[in-house]
Amino acid sequence: MIECGTLSSLVGATVSWPTAASLATAGGTLVLALATFASVRSSNRSARIAELALQEQRRPVLVQSRPDDPVQKIMFIDGHWVRVSGSGGVAEHIDGNVYLVMSLRNVGAGIGVLQGWSVRAGFLTSQAEHTGEGQFRRQARDLYIPPGDIGLWQGALRDPSEDAHPAVAEAAERREPISIELLYTDQVGGQRTISRFSLVPVGDEAWLTTTGLHWYLDRDGPR
Numbered sequence: 001m002i003e004c005g006t007l008s009s010l011v012g013a014t015v016s017w018p019t020a021a022s023l024a025t026a027g028g029t030l031v032l033a034l035a036t037f038a039s040v041r042s043s044n045r046s047a048r049i050a051e052l053a054l055q056e057q058r059r060p061v062l063v064q065s066r067p068d069d070p071v072q073k074i075m076f077i078d079g080h081w082v083r084v085s086g087s088g089g090v091a092e093h094i095d096g097n098v099y100l101v102m103s104l105r106n107v108g109a110g111i112g113v114l115q116g117w118s119v120r121a122g123f124l125t126s127q128a129e130h131t132g133e134g135q136f137r138r139q140a141r142d143l144y145i146p147p148g149d150i151g152l153w154q155g156a157l158r159d160p161s162e163d164a165h166p167a168v169a170e171a172a173e174r175r176e177p178i179s180i181e182l183l184y185t186d187q188v189g190g191q192r193t194i195s196r197f198s199l200v201p202v203g204d205e206a207w208l209t210t211t212g213l214h215w216y217l218d219r220d221g222p223r
Helices: 004-013 018-058 164-174
Strands: 061-063 070-073 081-083 090-096 097-106 112-121 137-145 152-156 178-186 194-200 205-216
Touching: 018 061, 061 194, 070 164, 070 178, 081 090, 081 097, 081 112, 090 164, 090 194, 090 205, 097 137, 097 164, 097 178, 097 205, 112 152, 137 152, 152 164, 164 178
Parallel strands: none
Antiparallel strands: 061 097, 061 205, 070 081, 090 097, 097 152, 112 137, 112 178, 178 194, 194 205
16 A cells, blocks of 8 residues: 555656646646637627628618609610609510619618619519529619618610510510519628519509519528
8 A cells, every 4th residue: 555655755756846837837828728719709709790780781672662652754875764653663665675664662771782684574483593693784874772762773675686685575565574683782882682573564554563582692691
């Protein structure tokens, strides 16, 4: 049997006081490093949350305007004028040109800047993928829609030889649904969003704008 005095002597012989002090210092440093890492990680998480909150304060979300919103009047580059009522739209085929207009409202918190558009004849179901970002037609003029307010979108097909023109022109003439997707951002070019709309014929002359799906390109979307 090893007596207590002998055991103490063995411990003292194995681990000197300078070594024990070094181990204690190393342990304290490790604890401090772990605490610093946890603090930095928490700070990064808080900064990320603050960044996301700031982004949401700048995010535009475009939908159709309300039925009681005022009538808007818009001119195309060739001098063609149209009027669009609240929640309404326009689809006209005149002299080979297809004129398309939608009355919109921004229900998001940031200014919406329209960047591009695409159009297809008929209804697009939720199973249909949105247009690729590189396939959108660029807007010929800057269109801004302020948060909590109305605005409009306009586009025209003028070349009968392009793929979309024949089908969309026929849909406008026969008063059949037309699907339109808009690519837009906030005022600094971020928060890239694609929203899908439909122009739906109502009665003999009117068109109604309806909102379908929204896709966020810079982060996970609403679904």
